[in-house]
Amino acid sequence: MATIVLGAVGTVLGGPVGGAIGALAGRAFDQAVLFQPGRRQGPRLTELQVQTSTYGTQIPRVFGTMRVAGTVIWATDLRETATNSGGGKGQPGVTTFSYAASFAVALSARRVLRIGRIWADGNLLRGEAGDFKSEIGAFRLHDGGPDQAVDPLIAAAEGVGQTPAHRGIAYALFEDLQLADYGNRIPSLTFEVVADDGPVSAGAIVADLTGGAITGGATAAEGESVDGYAASGEDIAAAIDPLVQAQGLVLTARADGLSLTQPQPGGTIGLPSLAARINGTAEAARRAARDPAEDVPLRLGLRHYAPARDYQAGMQTAVRPGVGRVARTIDLPAAMDAEAAKALAQARLTQAWRARGRIDLLCGWDALLHVPGSIVTVAGDAGEGEAGMGEAGRWRVETREWADMGVRLRLRGWPGAAAPVTAASGGRVLRQPDAPHxxxxxxxxxxxxVGDSAPDAPVVMLAAAGVSEGWRRAALFTVDPASGTASPIGRTAPAAVMGHVVVPPGAGSASLFDRHGSIDVAVPTGGAALTGADDAALLRGANLCLVGEELIQFGxxxxIGPGQYRLTHLLRGRRGTEWAIAGHAAGEAFLLIDADRLVAVPGEAVARGALFQAMAIGIGDTVPVDAVRLIRGEAMLPLAPVHLAAQAEGAGDWRISWIRRSRTGWDWADGVDAPLGEEREGWAIAVVAGGAVLRTVETDVASWLYPAADRAADLAAAGGGAITLRVQQRGTHGLGRPAMLGIGG
Incomplete structure (x- = not known):
């Protein structure tokens, strides 16, 4: 019987092939015997998606374009960088650590042309344009060519004499990849490997794997090419088995050697070829039978990689009518679109249904011309086809046996023209935008x-974002304005929601909800973070933003346009910033106060009344980006008092009174004084006219008696004009903002 056993194929193709090809001449694969469903069929699809570092792990040979995880073949220890902050003015110091790593990942046991995108933990690390989304020192691709040189970083770490060049293995080298974006660990990486330009045929893949011992047809038949393929397995037969199953290929012997192709036409077996007698004994020339329908899968699924879905695994399923309970799945480690996968699944199910029918023929010697794997017709055959499952009268030569002075052929039913493929959908992928950094x-x-405690240092935050959606983070530094020395303070937070004011808010009150006012802002990136909030959430502090110098909440x-938003239902002058309500202008800064998107500057790095300079350097910055601000120390100073009033007392004296506010008391508690929040209570009162200070008074209670004689003197000094009372709380670190009360002449 002209059948090659599977174990022999693996041995022959894996070793010397010169004599083997001669020994195999005239023989052919029988798919039903060679590629049995119970046998290991190359790599499972999940294996190409999980990065490993296990010794002895097989490295696939990649064809076309595929997404593979690869195997870590070399790595350094994590490189740790410590950044110190805090520790000033009686506060404990804080040391934060960042990490980087250098490592090499083997991708293919075959030369590759280039690397496209790279994903880290499922997110883009390298875009289609070759831009990295996280900071990296250097990246090199070694293509696996025969003259591949030793990588200099590995050689420097291991020694030139101890470092292999890994010729024949394509691998990627990462130098100092910053790991802050990945929880300070080496992420799980997958790579878009381009090993060939364009699709590759099954014949080309097999020819490469067997060193030319087996070739494909002269031209690739329809459906025989794939966008990419990752070949691996315990032997070469296992590596090509998924292709053979999915595409219905057969191995035939030709004059120029072995060929793995779609079954080829083999002519017609005429009635004269059938033998009625062998060695003088009468025998039936034709016996027909049909296997049970239940033995044929009711549904056949084909798992593959979908390029349109970033090479994620997908499945297309074909279903036949009729009875049955068996379901079968083919794992094909190939990249192809949903329509092609659906067509293959449908073709294989149709083929399995037609193969139920079989014919055993007893022929004369002229039947030796019919090669196993070829497609034939039988003269006078009425056909074994069934409606909707293939054309009657076409048979594949399954086996050919020369015995008893005759030739015995077993034929299996073969479908005719392919049925139309039903619509196929690969599903939708939620793809991370591939935007430059x-x-x-x-x-x-x-x-x-902004908290519940009174700080002893200015509250200074650094907000950073990018000019495009692809921006992630940048390194942060403080700069000494005198010497220009830069000191690292870590990395930025995720992109802040920041922009500028297009139409500023008008006048407003810090006491009521503003249901009529609005602010138009432009937020170039991060605008999706702007969402509404109900009143209960607003009273808990939601949607707090800095508009110029005023803190405002929006509901x-x-x-109103690309990157532009109108904010309404406002709470104005939050946290004592009512003094800034009247000072707005178009173009001033807008910033959403989100603690997760801001970086607090260490207290010792800023000083009240001094310039503060910061600098950021991101992947997309050709030069450092800096910002400078004069620090006023707003958080260190008391708030302006409220309810400043004057009440007449006998003989022309006036009682001036007010209500204290506190840096540590933000809740409205009836009948309870606001906590002091300072070392001691003290108030500075000034009588002002025309910009000149006429009188100053100090008191340690929230009231002052303005005697009639002093008032008369001050009015005289003011030339009979109006005078103004200015009241400021004296805090631990200085005078707070004033409350003003005008007194007529």
Whole structure:
């Protein structure tokens, strides 16, 4: 019987092939015997998606374009960088650590042309344009060519004499990849490997794997090419088995050697070829039978990689009518679109259904011309086809046996023209935008007290974002304005929601919800983070933003153009910033106060009344980006008192009174004084006229008696004009903002 056993194929193709080809001449693969469903069929699809570093792990041979995880073949220890912050003015110091790693990942046991995108933990690390999304010192691709040189970084670490060049293995080398974006660990990487330009045929893949011992047909038949393929397995037969199953290929012997192709036409077996007698004994020339329908899968699934879905695994399923419970799946480690996978699944199911029918023929010697694997017709055959499952009268030569002075042929039913493929969908992928990192935008924001404690240093935040959606993070530094020395303070937070004011808010009150006012802002990136909030959430502090110097909360968001939003239902002058309500202008800065997107500057790095300079350097910055701001120390100073009033007392004296506010008391508690929040209570009162200070008074209670004689003297000094009372709380670190009360002449 002209059948090659599977174990022999693996041995022959894996070793010397010169004598083997002669020994195999005239023989052919029988798919039903060689590629049995129970046998290991090359790599499972999940194996190409999980990065490994296990010794002895097989490295696939990649064809076309595929997404593979690869195997880590070399790595350094993590490189640790410590950054110190804090420790000033009685506060404990904080040391933060960042890590980088250098490592090499083997991708293919075959030469590759280039690397496209790279994913880290499922997110883009390298875009289609070759831009990296995270900071990296260097990246090199060794293509696996025969003259591949030793990588200099590995050689420097291991020694030139101890470092292999890994010729024949394509691998990628990462030098100092920053790991902050990946939890300070080496992420799981997958690579878009381009090993060939364009699709590759099954014949080309097999020819490469067997060193030319087996070739494909002269031209690739329809459906025989794939966008990419990752070949691996315990032997070469296992590596090509998924292709053979999915594409229905057969191995035939030709004059120029072995060929793995689609079954070829083999002519017609005429009635004269059938033998009625062998060695004088009468025998039936034709016996027909049909296998049970239940033995044929009711549904056949084909798992593959979908290029349109970033090479994620997908499955297309073909279903036949009729009875049955068997389901079968073919794992094909190939890249192809959904329509092609659906067509293959449908073709294989149709073929399995037609193969139920079989014919055993007893022929004369002229039947030796019919090669196993070829497609024939039988003269006078009425056909074994069934409606909707293939054309009757076409048979594949399954076996050919020369015995008893005759030739015995077994034929299996073969489908005719392919049935139309039903619509196929590969599903939708939620793809991370592949945008360039772009330049960094940096903003220094000084805030009043935003917590429940009274700080002893200015509250300064650094906000950073990019000019494009692809921006991630940047390294941060403080700069000494005198010497220009830069000191690292870590990395930026995720992109802040920051922009500028297009239409500023008008006048407003810090006491009520503003249901009529609005602010138009432009947020170039991060605008999706602007969402509305109900009143309960607003009273808990939601949607706090810095508009110029005023803290405002907004309850409603209305998109009004690309990257532009109208904010309404406002709470104005939050956290004691009512003094800034009247000072707005178009073009001033807008920043959403989100602690997760801001970086607090260490207290010892800023000083009240001094310039503060910061610098950021991101992947997309050709030069450092800097920002400078004069620090006023708003969070260190008391708030302006409220309810400043004058009440007449006998003999022309006036009682001036007010209500204290506190840096540590933000809740409205009836009947309870606001906590002091300072070392001691003290108030500075000034009588002002025309910009000149006429009188100053100090008191340690929230009231002052303005005697009639002093008032008369001050009015005289003012020339009979109006005078103004200015009241400021004296805090631990200085005078707070004033409350003003005008007194007529």
């Amino acid at each position: 772009g330049a960094t935008r940096l903003m220094i924001a000084e805030l009043p007290v 409603r968001v209305q998109p």
